[in-house]
Amino acid sequence: MNDILIKADKINKTYKLFAEEINAVKNLDLEISRGELIAIMGPSGSGKTTLLDILGCLDRVSSGKLKVLNNDVSTLKESSLVKIRRVNIGFVFQEFLLIPTLTALENVELPLLFAKLPQERKIAVNLLQKVGLGSRVNHLPKQLSGGERQRVAIARALITSPKILFADEPTGNLDSKSGQQIFDIFKELNQKDGLTIVLTTHNYKLGLQAKRIIFLKDGRIVSKEESNLYV
Amino acid sequence: MKLLSVAFKNLQRKRIRTFLTIGGVAIAVAVLVSLMGFDTGYQKSLTNDIDKMGYQVLVTAKGCPYEAATLMLKGGGGLRYMEQSVYDKIAKDPRLERISPQLAATEFDKDRLNGQGGIVLYMGVSSSYLELKPWSKFKLGKWFSSDDADEVIIGYEAAELEQRVPGDQILIPNLNKVLKVVGVFERTGTQDDGIMFIPLKTAQRIFNLSGKLTGIGIKLKDIGSLGDFEESLYNEPGIQVISMAQVKGTIFNLVSSSKAMTNSVALIAILIAVIGVVNTILMSVFERTKEIGVMKAIGASRLDVFRIIWMETTLICVLGGILGDVIAILGTSIVEQIIRKVLPYAPAGKLVIITPELLLGSFLGAVAMGLIAGIYPAYRASSMRPVEAIRLGD
Numbered sequence: 216m217n218d219i220l221i222k223a224d225k226i227n228k229t230y231k232l233f234a235e236e237i238n239a240v241k242n243l244d245l246e247i248s249r250g251e252l253i254a255i256m257g258p259s260g261s262g263k264t265t266l267l268d269i270l271g272c273l274d275r276v277s278s279g280k281l282k283v284l285n286n287d288v289s290t291l292k293e294s295s296l297v298k299i300r301r302v303n304i305g306f307v308f309q310e311f312l313l314i315p316t317l318t319a320l321e322n323v324e325l326p327l328l329f330a331k332l333p334q335e336r337k338i339a340v341n342l343l344q345k346v347g348l349g350s351r352v353n354h355l356p357k358q359l360s361g362g363e364r365q366r367v368a369i370a371r372a373l374i375t376s377p378k379i380l381f382a383d384e385p386t387g388n389l390d391s392k393s394g395q396q397i398f399d400i401f402k403e404l405n406q407k408d409g410l411t412i413v414l415t416t417h418n419y420k421l422g423l424q425a426k427r428i429i430f431l432k433d434g435r436i437v438s439k440e441e442s443n444l445y446v
Numbered sequence: 447m448k449l450l451s452v453a454f455k456n457l458q459r460k461r462i463r464t465f466l467t468i469g470g471v472a473i474a475v476a477v478l479v480s481l482m483g484f485d486t487g488y489q490k491s492l493t494n495d496i497d498k499m500g501y502q503v504l505v506t507a508k509g510c511p512y513e514a515a516t517l518m519l520k521g522g523g524g525l526r527y528m529e530q531s532v533y534d535k536i537a538k539d540p541r542l543e544r545i546s547p548q549l550a551a552t553e554f555d556k557d558r559l560n561g562q563g564g565i566v567l568y569m570g571v572s573s574s575y576l577e578l579k580p581w582s583k584f585k586l587g588k589w590f591s592s593d594d595a596d597e598v599i600i601g602y603e604a605a606e607l608e609q610r611v612p613g614d615q616i617l618i619p620n621l622n623k624v625l626k627v628v629g630v631f632e633r634t635g636t637q638d639d640g641i642m643f644i645p646l647k648t649a650q651r652i653f654n655l656s657g658k659l660t661g662i663g664i665k666l667k668d669i670g671s672l673g674d675f676e677e678s679l680y681n682e683p684g685i686q687v688i689s690m691a692q693v694k695g696t697i698f699n700l701v702s703s704s705k706a707m708t709n710s711v712a713l714i715a716i717l718i719a720v721i722g723v724v725n726t727i728l729m730s731v732f733e734r735t736k737e738i739g740v741m742k743a744i745g746a747s748r749l750d751v752f753r754i755i756w757m758e759t760t761l762i763c764v765l766g767g768i769l770g771d772v773i774a775i776l777g778t779s780i781v782e783q784i785i786r787k788v789l790p791y792a793p794a795g796k797l798v799i800i801t802p803e804l805l806l807g808s809f810l811g812a813v814a815m816g817l818i819a820g821i822y823p824a825y826r827a828s829s830m831r832p833v834e835a836i837r838l839g840d
Contacts, residue, residue, distance in 0.1 A: 242704070268833050270835075273833050274833045293831065293832070294748065297746070297747050300745060304706050306743050306744060312739075312740040315459070316452075317447075317452070317455060321447055322449050323742065325452075325741070326450070326744045328447055328449065328452075329745035334447060377746070416603075
């Protein structure tokens with residue numbers, strides 16, 4: 216079994232914002248192996264989120280070659296990307312992005328509905344217990360705190376048993392205590408279940424706890440010194 | 447959990463907005479049902495009214511045919527008279543099966559309808575009248591004792607209104623004339639129910655119209671000879687021949703011109719409802735850009751998103767269709783009252799007939815409307831790209 220889950224070969228991403236052409240990711244090479252816990256760090260506008268979107272098959276590269284789980288996704292359309300995404304990849308966002316009309320449990324079950332997988336209530340409840348929300352399964356998002364919402368979002372990302380979990384600034388909207396708690400969940404998932412996790416963060420204290428840190432500046436991978444993040 | 451419950455829960459998010467949109471659809475459906483129900487009901491009642499006159503041809507004094515048609519059915523002022531000699535002449539025609547002379551007269555009674563005042567229609571008839579209308583049965587009493595007695599037989603509704611039974615007396619106020627009630631007819635469901643019948647000769651005497659008639663009802667042995675028969679009366683001065691088929695046509699024409707108008711009102715109501723639904727759903731799609739983006743990120747396909755939005759629209763129209771049908775059923779009597787006020791001639795009996803087929807048809811129409819209205823918003827939602835929807839959706 217191939218242990219390299221993601222292989223990026225000179226990938227570029229350019230997009231137009233108003234009249235300006237932005238080169239968010241430049242000639243980037245990257246390999247991600249099974250079992251890694253990677254923190255992508257860098258200043259605002261360094262291309263962290265764009266890189267995460269591309270690696271997570273939410274967006275396409277402009278050029279270069281990208282293989283995700285042995286699929287060449289460089290040229291795939293959204294209709295094909297969604298099929299890869301829905302069973303192999305979990306997403307956690309900075310703003311949690313739960314569906315406000317659905318309960319915690321229903322939010323967790325939603326990806327199963329889209330993936331046309333059987334909706335076994337027990338699995339969803341177990342996941343919510345695992346992230347510490349066993350007593351709040353029937354609460355609506357507005358009845359939960361920020362940290363609790365992010366736990367629901369993590370459970371939602373895990374419901375399809377993905378091979379990789381992507382988290383974009385997962386602690387960015389949380390206080391430092393809840394942030395650390397969320398990060399602890401990621402560490403546990405990585406250590407106990409061997410889940411591959413790629414996350415972006417501004418928070419140096421949290422980022423340092425990852426097994427591997429990738430520093431990004433102007434769309435390129437740079438060394439720790441070059442990144443200026445110490446300053 | 448199903449896509450449908452995702453759609454349904456979203457509609458509950460902004461209840462007032464959802465309810466107003468459903469209300470718009472409901473009103474359009476209710477208008478449609480009422481108008482189409484009126485169409486059916488009116489034709490049926492009018493046909494019933496005219497068929498139950500018992501004659502195929504009416505001879506009246508010359509005048510406007512519309513006026514004649516209305517007068518014949520309803521009475522009313524401005525009656526025209528013809529000479530009874532015409533009757534004597536026509537009566538000899540061998541093609542006739544039955545013939546019945548009539549003299550209609552109206553009087554205003556200021557005490558009628560609890561002091562509001564109202565017009566009372568008196569109809570002078572001869573014994574042949576009953577032969578033309580074999581279904582007219584006596585509820586109480588019997589026919590006049592003689593052909594010039596000061597007696598009256600009352601139609602069913604008029605009897606209820608006046609609270610009279612045989613043996614009572616009734617006053618024609620303006621003439622200061624007292625008549626004796628000898629009979630009350632059973633309900634026929636036609637205009638006859640509201641009429642006071644008196645012997646023809648009595649009518650000619652008390653209304654001071656001796657030797658005059660307002661109409662002659664005729665039933666031919668063979669309806670095929672109608673054309674010939676009309677032809678033969680063509681040269682008779684001062685009269686016109688109206689066939690009931692003609693009258694029906696005339697009144698339907700009269701109504702259908704206003705129907706075109708009301709139909710376009712219904713059409714506009716439906717159009718506005720559709721636009722309202724499209725607007726509401728589209729607005730709710732744009733408000734949920736991020737949510738739709740995240741649904742796609744966690745695995746929703748274009749088709750999934752399309753179906754959720756489409757279901758929302760359809761749900762609104764289904765609920766609107768049901769509510770509209772309920773409103774239409776509950777509102778029937780109000781619609782009837784309004785129509786009776788506006789129409790030049792409203793037949794007795796139910797004006798608005800709402801059938802199960804009509805209810806089902808309009809409900810399905812509402813569903814179809816939802817399916818059509820949902821296409822564009824659903825398309826817009828399904829073609830959002832996940833990254834843009836999530837990152838730029840603010």
